[in-house]
Each structure stands twice: as structure tokens, then as C-alpha cells.
Amino acid sequence: MKPNQRYSLAALAQGALRNHQNWDRAWQSPPLKPQYDVVIIGGGGHGLATAYYLAKNHGIRKIAVLEKNWIGGGNSGRNTAIIRSNYLRQDSIRFFDKSVQLYETLSRELNYNIMFSQRSEVDILLTNTSMRNMRRRCFNMNLQGVDFKMLSADEVRQRIPVLAPMKECRLPILGGSVQSRAGIARHDAIVWGYARAASAYGVDIIQNVVITGIRRAENGEISGLNTDRGLIKTNKIATAAGGENSSVAEMAGIRLPLQTFNLQAFVSEPIKPVLDVVVNCPDLQVYLSHSDKGELVVGGITDAQQISFRRGGKLAVLDSTVAGLLELFPTFRRLKLMRQWGGALEFARDGSPIISLTPIKGFYVSAGWWGGFKAIPAGGLTLAHTIAKDEPHPLSACYRLNRFDTMNFLMESGTTVPIH
Amino acid sequence: MLLIRCPWCGLRSESEFHCNGEVRPIRPHSSSLTDQQSVQHTCDRLNFKGWIEEDWCHSKGCGEWFRLNRHTVTHEIDQD
Numbered sequence: 001m002k003p004n005q006r007y008s009l010a011a012l013a014q015g016a017l018r019n020h021q022n023w024d025r026a027w028q029s030p031p032l033k034p035q036y037d038v039v040i041i042g043g044g045g046h047g048l049a050t051a052y053y054l055a056k057n058h059g060i061r062k063i064a065v066l067e068k069n070w071i072g073g074g075n076s077g078r079n080t081a082i083i084r085s086n087y088l089r090q091d092s093i094r095f096f097d098k099s100v101q102l103y104e105t106l107s108r109e110l111n112y113n114i115m116f117s118q119r120s121e122v123d124i125l126l127t128n129t130s131m132r133n134m135r136r137r138c139f140n141m142n143l144q145g146v147d148f149k150m151l152s153a154d155e156v157r158q159r160i161p162v163l164a165p166m167k168e169c170r171l172p173i174l175g176g177s178v179q180s181r182a183g184i185a186r187h188d189a190i191v192w193g194y195a196r197a198a199s200a201y202g203v204d205i206i207q208n209v210v211i212t213g214i215r216r217a218e219n220g221e222i223s224g225l226n227t228d229r230g231l232i233k234t235n236k237i238a239t240a241a242g243g244e245n246s247s248v249a250e251m252a253g254i255r256l257p258l259q260t261f262n263l264q265a266f267v268s269e270p271i272k273p274v275l276d277v278v279v280n281c282p283d284l285q286v287y288l289s290h291s292d293k294g295e296l297v298v299g300g301i302t303d304a305q306q307i308s309f310r311r312g313g314k315l316a317v318l319d320s321t322v323a324g325l326l327e328l329f330p331t332f333r334r335l336k337l338m339r340q341w342g343g344a345l346e347f348a349r350d351g352s353p354i355i356s357l358t359p360i361k362g363f364y365v366s367a368g369w370w371g372g373f374k375a376i377p378a379g380g381l382t383l384a385h386t387i388a389k390d391e392p393h394p395l396s397a398c399y400r401l402n403r404f405d406t407m408n409f410l411m412e413s414g415t416t417v418p419i420h
Numbered sequence: 421m422l423l424i425r426c427p428w429c430g431l432r433s434e435s436e437f438h439c440n441g442e443v444r445p446i447r448p449h450s451s452s453l454t455d456q457q458s459v460q461h462t463c464d465r466l467n468f469k470g471w472i473e474e475d476w477c478h479s480k481g482c483g484e485w486f487r488l489n490r491h492t493v494t495h496e497i498d499q500d
Contacts, residue, residue, distance in 0.1 A: 246467040257463040260492075305441040307492045309469050314495070316422075316435045349463050404463045405456075 043067025049380025243344025270294030
């Protein structure tokens, strides 16, 4: 275990003098060991954050993070990098706002610039139904002491001057809402920042390992796992495998109440600064932001109800998203879309995630993430607590798996999640 | 864009259709279910890679409901 070289202006200046030959590897990838205290399946934001908090807060050192491809190559690299906490239910607001708070200090904590830009998220509302829904969310947010306020139509236009003029709108803009602490961050930096910090604590980050089976002892407890590189002994396995959690859980012998859907996003060619807030329009089912590189990052909706493990996209969704985008911003009609990507996201029956113990002793789950990017710090923090103490963290107790047994749902579908 | 065959209208664009998810058993009367079975009916869903039988509706066309097989990885459709 070797402490990280500190990133600072002085280190950068020193590097400049030595032709930048002085930089260590950001994180270590030692050979796989035959035994670990905790094995985390999935080297994305959630998996690496969990490893980091396990090592930092709970003093567990023999941890492996196993990744099938490369770290941050799954949903951590396939999102629209939006961070916000404007949910409907009290428990969700507390959890996601904790995440925003952790993001606010994460660059300093990890000594890695995650480029968190709290540029505000503005919702544009075109129907009375969504005005009413948003006002309800606003009241709930304010009850929890989280910043969120309603905007008049004029205020929305002041904040987003590039919006279509009133006479060109099919549906008039009735108003909006804003969370000023919301924003975007650099997704690769978050993955690498956590990887680097975890690695400094001695966490083994292993890429290109495929899990082929999960072993259980005679009493049913977890005893290890089979991989394409051989057997690993461990008593605690956590799965944070993005769209693949169902398959992992099946290997362990349980079925999670999840379905995997495809969600896609696109970026335009880079343009001059035109939009300094994150924009979301629930009525047209489109959301976008202007990235630091100058590209417009546009997110669409999912193919409701259609299970999909494909990471590509679908033309029908692109079509409807672009139509929604141009309705708000006719100016963008000449922009070219440069890239498009899709991610396999999981949806639990109530639209809320699962961070939980399971009926199998030693098997933990972080799954059902829909917009899991914004939850990486809080998800890692609470899952680490769950693994170390064998009991849920107070913030994530609402996300326990057995809520489905009693139908004690935490309904977030139809709020920030456009599915029902 | 997928082309989907509506039993009435023939091959039409996917955007005219609504998918209602996997074909599910009809819910038995609640008096014949234990709590656990009732929960299972509500929460248990298929989630696997491979062919799945789904209910679809030609919602922006004639409104007909029908079934088709779709592959959850390749999105291929088999209506034979």
C-alpha cells in the first residue's frame, strides 16, 4: 500500500519541468488474490465508491473490485452526468440530497477534480398537470429543507433566453422550477477519483474478470465465487453491476424484482456557450445540458416496458427526443448529432433503488438504479455501511429489498422517472 | 426502426405501437391467494437475455392487441 502522490498546482509545475514524466499510475491493479474479506462485483462508480468507504470508514482492507470490462465503462460512462436531488418522497429526498452534499466536497476529499458545476437545473413545465406535480414536489423538498423553488414563465425565459419565442410554441410555457445546487460533473473523473482513493487504501481493482458462478456453503452462506481466473474465497459479496444485477443475483440463487431497460442519450457537435443551466422538460420527455466541451448532451426516455439488454439505441426514441428538443429550442434544428449511446438500466417495481441485505447471508445488493450517477457517493457510503455492519444505513433503510414482500413501496415512478 | 406486423394493418412502424411488457398470467381472485402469492404476482417480473413473449397494442393505429416474440438483446421480432 502506497499513499497517493498529491495532485496540486505545485505538483503540476514540477511535472512541467520534468516533461510530465513524474506521474505515478492513478490506481494499482495487482494480481488477483485467492481470498478477500469483501468482493464487489462491478467496477463502476457505485462499486468503487463502496470499496472506498469500506476501507475509509470501516477499516476493511482486503477488498477486491471485479470488473468484466474496464472501470467506468458501463452505466457510469453512459449517463448524462446530471446531479440533483429533486425527488418526491421524503426518504428519497434525504438520500439523494446527502449524495449532492457529498459531491459538493468530493473533489477535495478525493484530491481529484470531478468538475462538479452547480449550474442549477431548471424544469420547464408546459401543462397544468406537471405544474401541480412540481408544486407538490417543491413543498416536499422545502419541508426537508432542500433548496427548490417554482419559477414563473418569465423567470424561466430569463434564465434560458434561447427558448422558443412564445408565438412559436405549440404548448405555452406555464412556468418552471429550479434547484440551484443541481448541476453536472465529469463522470470519468468520479470513477477514477474513487478508484485512485480506494487503491491508496489497498483495494485491488481487477479488470477483465468474468464471474462464472457464486458459491454458497452448506448452511447457505456465501463462501466464494468462480471466475474465469479461478476460485476466490470470500464471505461477503456485493453486486453493483448496473444492468447485470439480475444475472449476478441469479447465480447466487435469488431473483430480484428488477427489469432492465435501455435508456439513451446523444451529443451534438460542439458549439459556443448557449445554455448555462441543466434543462429538463417532463412534458416533452427531454433533458439536456451544455457540456464543458461545448457539446449539447441530450437525454431521452426509455422504451417503457420493453426489457432490453442492448447498449445501442433505437431510432424511434431518438426521433421523439429530438422532436421534443426542437419544440423547445427551434434554434438547434441545424445542429448535427455526433454520437449516441445507450445504457442498460434497472427498474424496480416502485422506481426506487435497492441497497440491501438479501435472504442470503453475505450477499448484498445495490441495484435498480435509475439515475444512479447522482447517487454514487451516497450509494457507496450506505452500501459500505450495510456490508460492514450487516444492517442497513439509516439513509438507505427505505431501500431494503424486503419492502417488496410487504408491498411497502417507495413510489418514485411517475415523478422523476417517466414510467408507470 | 422496427417494423411490426399488426394483425389488421400489416407491417407498420414501431412508433405506432405500445408495448405492454411480458405476457403475464391473469391475476387470480384475491380470495384464492395468500399474501405471498399476491406479492409475487405484483412484483415478480422476468428479466433475462433471450426471447420473450410480449403483449403489444397498435395504440396509434387500429387499437388491436396481439402477442409477439422479441429478443431482449438483439431486439429481433418473431411473429410467426
